[in-house]
Amino acid sequence: MAKRNGIIKALIQIGLILVVLALIFFSLNSVLPGFIDVLANGQQSDVQEYLNSFHDFSGYAIGFLLQFIQIITIALPSVPIQVAVGVIFGTWRGFLVCYLGYVSA
Secondary structure, three states: OHHHHHHHHHHHHHHHHHHHHHHHHHHHHHHOOOHHHHHHHOOHHHHHHHHHOOOOHHHHHHHHHHHHHHHHHOOOOHHHHHHHHHHHHOHHHHHHHHHHHHHHO
16 A cells, blocks of 8 residues: 555656646746757857847846756756856856756755
């Protein structure tokens, strides 16, 4: 009986993790259309162009959000995001955006 309860708990946890990952995927795809395709391509220059298409404060917010999501889910690759944010916003501002995303997670 205890073994069966353990299996049921494990299946529920796996199901919840899959639901959370699906919600993150669909919400990220609705907020940032085309970004999943850019990440699937794996080219840092494509990530940089995509983030560079946002202007002013929204670029910082998106960099922060992507770093935050990357830390929580580990579903997004961190290096292209961090390098692109650093190239677009400069070394110290890019570091600050990534660091704040990391610390807030």
